[in-house]
Amino acid sequence: MRPDANWSLAICARDAAATPEDANAFAFAPARVPGTATQALIDSGGWSWDDPIPLDERDVWYRTTIAGAGLHILIFEGLATFAEVWLDDTRILVGDNMFVAHRVDISLSGEHCLSIRFRATSAALEGRKGRAKWRPRMIQPSELRFARTSAMGRMPGFAPPAPPVGPWRPVQLVSREKPEILSAQLSTRLDNGDGLVEIELEFSAPVASATARCGDVVCTLVGAGGNRFLGALRLPCVERWFPHTHGSSRLYHISATIDGENALLGSVGFRDIAIDRGSDGLGFSLRVNGVDVFCRGAVWTPLDPLSLQNDPAALARTIGLAKEAGVNMLRVGATGVYETEEFYRACDAAGILVWQDFMFSNFDYPVADAGFVASVETEARQFLKRTSGSPSIAILCGGNEVYQQAAMMGVAEANWRSALFEDILPRISAELRPDAHYVVNSPSGGALPFHSDAGVAHYYGVGAYRRPLEDARRSNVRFASECLGFANVPEACALGNDFGAAPLSSPLWRPRIPRDQGAMQDFEGVRDHYVGLLYAVDPQRLKADEPERYLDLSRAAVAEVIEATIGEWRRPSSSCAGALLWFWKDLWASSGWGALDWSGAPKSPWWAMRRAFRPVQIVLSDEGVNGLHVHCLNESGAPFVGKIALRCYRGRATVIMNADREIEIGPRGSISLRDCDLWGAFFDTAYAYRFGPPSHEATIATLIDRDGVTIAEAWHFPIGRPAALFAPIISVDVFRDDKGYALRLETDRIAQSVKIEDANLTSDDNWFHLAPGASKIVRFHEPDVAPCGTVAALGAPAISYRAR
Template identity: 50%
Template sequence: MARWTSSADTVRAVEAWELATTGPGAAAAPSDLPLDLRWLPAAVPGTAAAALADAGAWSFERPQGLHDKDVWYRARLEGQGPETLRFEGLATTAEVWLDDRRILLSDNMFLAHEVDVELSGEHVLAIAFRAIADRVAAVRPRGRWRAPMIAGDGLRRMRTTLLGHMPGWCPPVDVVGPWRPVTRIRGGGVRIREVGLRAEALDDQGGRLRVRVDLEPSAAAPTLAALCCAGAEAPLRETAPGRLEGELNLADVDRWFPNGYGPQPLYPVGIRLGEAALDLGRVGFRSIEVDRGTDGKGFALVVNGRKVFCRGACWTPLDVVSLNAAPEECRQALEQVRDAGFTMLRVSGTTVYETDLFYALCDELGILVWQDAMLANLDHPADDPAFVSSLVAEARHFLSRNQSSPSLAVFCGGSEAAQQAAMLGAPPDCWSGPITREVLPAVVAQLRPDLAYVENSPFGGPLPFAADEGVTHYYGVGAYRRPLEDTRRAGVRFASECLAFANVPEAATLRRLLPGPVGDPLWKRRAPRDSGAAWDFEDVRDHYVALLYGVDPVALRASDPERYLDLSRAAVAEVMEATFAEWRRPGSPTAGGLVWFLRDLWPGAGWGLVDAAGRPKSAFSALRRAFRPVQLAATDEGVNGLALHLLNDTPRPVEALLSFACLREGAVPVARAERAVALSPRSALTLSSAELLGGFFDVTYAYRFGPPSHDVCVAALRDARSGAVLAEAFHFPLGRGDARQALGLSARLDRDGEGWSLVVSTDRFAQSVHVVDDAYWPEDNWFHLAPGHEKRVRLRPAPGASASPLGRVEALNGLASCPYEAEP
């Protein structure tokens, strides 16, 4: 159910909520509650855990269990006459009472409800969230398989989030309460039951809007009604009692493209119903198709006829305790990924559907959304009509409230259910079922036929998680500790999850939020792990530290923990860049990679590319470089030399100068070349090092006819007019190593109208250069720096920072750091 209100309606939040807890079933109705019950202030929308945290009664280290209690909320209402109470989301089993009259039962946290009431003065609105611990723990009726990562097989029959029920990687948060807004609506205009809106991109570059308005049975159709968009309008006609329909063809509308591939024009849409106006938000016109490839086994999104490489991450709630981040925090987080070149975010079936603001901002910023149904891992009961009916209503509600969103691109039947069944030995006929094969695609076909539908994530091939067919969760490089070459060997078509590591936050975050030593019990409790595994994702990261730098990470952690952390940060950055260089090269079968996941759920070395405070980690900085719309990447082709891949995803031509050099001891060029290149819009080009050098040179040290002549290769793509660096790529024919030497690294602060910048230079090649500053965040970090050129790094003040920049610049292969400080 999507709520549509006209300009004549009055909508306001129910305010001044209080919260109290009792034993399960202690009070059947509000009048049964003890008079001496302790009530606490509670924010709505929000959760009981968040209210208790505000009162000092809940924390990550001292969580209070809530699923074994009844949680009561109450607020006072005052008014006269008819109103509609709207509940956007109640987690999980809830009874709503007006005074001592029960007016609503809800057992699906993802559904909205409306109740018409008659007010006559002062009233008490109460919500009882009933204990669900016994239902969560229930083992009968048993599913066809168990999901080891989820604590409670009874969850397979419940419509609630898995957040808080996955002890291997999620904080112990019991999600209970009115987690979405509670509002009161006093009607003043035409009563509307439902609106259907569809925006279509036409082959001739125009657009078409179709709208259907269903009025409440008691409402009379207005004499004059019209659909309005982009300066044009079309009449709405009554096609059946209480139903208005209309169509508006628009010749002068532009196509909506993902970030980096083109602009994101949005057009306001409204309906006039007599004297009232109905705001339907903004629409974008775009088409989406799925390209399966010549062999029919691939998966690539084609937007407006252009194949898009979907690069991004899996989204997690910005506040896992309240499930409601401030609007400005949501915007900042999405602008952060937009600026980093992301084209897609996936909302996983292990989490929650996001707010309307989230999808509206993705529309605005050009971020495609892969949306899972909130189904994951478990054997959900397709034979239970009540469960299926509730799930259908949930899917309809989500798609209705996002029916005009151009960013919504994929709707998926859920996460890892097919994979879980296959990995636990269930037969192939268990891998798929009527819910994801028939029920959900039918809802999508009716409400959003423009979306790509995926049955499950992962899905396709002889096994649901086969990397070289359909969509996969790729952890060959990562959890399975495969060599970096596996990113090509696996033949990944589309990775809807990939590259999970325990990513170490920057030093400033560790000092503030996790000050204990590496390896202490708190640190290890926050390290993500697969439930029941004898290893965690710090062990995975350590494997690549040893692989890339030739050190013993366990011994290094004990002898030099700061060096260990720096190598840990550098290693995941290197792996991220190398993986996407492989996947984005021309000729690669890969059409997308979404890293698991974007932001930590709590402070620690979690999977997040961004820490729990919102500060980018080394992996995020690496992906910012790997995701550039205009990109230069290098791959080692062995005896065929080094391949340089030039990519231009943008709708504009690029005239550039490509330079290439092989350096001995990080300073002396032993081979070099330069070439002018022209990249047409949305094109790619691969050049070999032999083509550039015009003859034989053992760039990759594959032939080994003698001692190595160089230790690093440096390639740069510069704008032909301004000389600005568009992208860089580096290659280490002898490996990266752990050696340190004097580099001649220098840094100076510069200030202009946009703020502070660091200008960094070096006399010798500097590896994994990083900025350490408590108050400022560098826009680029953990980057390599060639000698002879200055690199300008913009500094952004951290939230709440008032001090001037003060810190140091270091390189992984340097002996000394370079301090900087703003002059008083």
């Protein structure tokens, strides 16, 4: 039974009600559980973004009625944060860690009132003693270092000002009379090609017999006292689990029979994770089952930062978009929350690796406090046990920017190294998840934690620090666990829905631009820098005079920077082995950091990632006087046979250089060629020697498979993108085949950053370049919905289309 219905909520001044009887003086309104006070206020119309209730300054009461007879267990999977639980007039639980689950044995005789008081965070933290060695500005107030709660809602310029308060994870009522599974821990390891699954089950009541099964393999579970049963399955010659970019993500389903009743325990996968440090010992390259994996993806954020709930359809859609974009790693960052089992199961099934932070960010945590350490140990153990069978979890990371924060504030290394990250968390991780790799902090590993040429980096050279695109190579990045953060503009339809016809003039626009506290420029200013750099315009003047063009160039610039940087890092000779963008999905309606907007719809970075992350890929790199180099990558387990086509275009559509080369790339292989290898002679493709005026404005490399299908393209603009803006005329043909509706696009000259706007559909490509003479097919996520919209390119008017 889950007492999730008929909950109600009241909000009062801090310490205004000490008991459930005192709370009767306040008005209660319906509330959803699991959920948060913010969610309940939004549901009831009691929340205003103009004047949000400071929930950290209020007490919040939840209550419901439960009924039953005899012995039961109340299970609270998550209470945010300083919670007192009352059964009728008796206090039965006190909790102070949002990330810890609790069980309470109770005896019922009819109906009872279950009440939960969430004490104001400000009141609970008053009087906490201990001087911090450093004080970060990102998370407020600084006393939160004593609290085990999420930073969500407490980071100005980062997230909606709505801190999570309430029973944010399910509340369950379980009878002691009939056995139910309270916990199922599945641990896996490989043994000479076989897969071993160690099983530990805990029941609510005594069990006479229990067996576990996977396919034809069965084992008897043995009682271990306290309604616990243990056993192990040996699965012969198991198929390894790979990230989807590199192979099959095979899962094995484990079930149990308990006193004659069948139950599904979960699914497991088998893989080996290793870290290759390189010949200099400074690298960080993930190897899965002995295969080098370039990890690419983004930092995950809660799907709904206000309720902290994952709608099943929204979760499936969002993970599906990640897989479609070629994402093979998501980082669950320390400024959020530990995710639900459903999230990790979705990543397991999709073949997406998870970099999992423990929820510690920026602060100097009180590790001398024995109570704090005990709570943290419980938190870590509970999380690792409930996700123990998940093959997607590859990296366990002590926390986010703790070491960086201290080092940037001039604190000596001896004072920022912490037993929390150096001893407690790695010890528990090694005990419960020896199959995952532990990273002490993100970032870490360099001479200073924030140096990018060793270990894992938060690389914002290209980005917040406004370095030229070439800095992505100069900085010698080894693994970017954060990178490429920009204020990413949503698509036009979403922008209109959220901000009206003139979004830049909306009173919501500026306050919701993401920013770092104390920085001189927000992330719109960062994006504007690259708009000016790439397109030789004055972004501020353009914003005032031509706002629509400004927004289009903003979308295009971010996509171009992402593709260029990821292409640089994926070169075979690159030092970089991973790039996780900051971040995956916006937290509210805004020009936020996300590749998806707050509703889950793609923005221009999503399409850029989809192109840049392809497992079979072609990349161009400008090597200066050494020419333009062509790199072809094949991450699949099968050989690739096809050809490279290299073209140089002058003016509107004149091909001045043209070469093809048949190629074969072995499994997990790559090849690199110089432009002269294809031309057969010298030609200044990169316009490095400058013997006279430039001969061409664009070079296009195309990777074509043996069936003549274009797999990937790469573009190079030797004298800059503005020189190749030619006001193209694009033709659009709407057709329907056995795969559904699609568009066939052609252009009479180079078309840069072609955009497709359709109010009802999402295209599988957008903000792409189109070469003259080529025909491009664009399909939709909704193949049976008739398309109706416009196609345009930079510098060209929109062309309308409609299915007939």
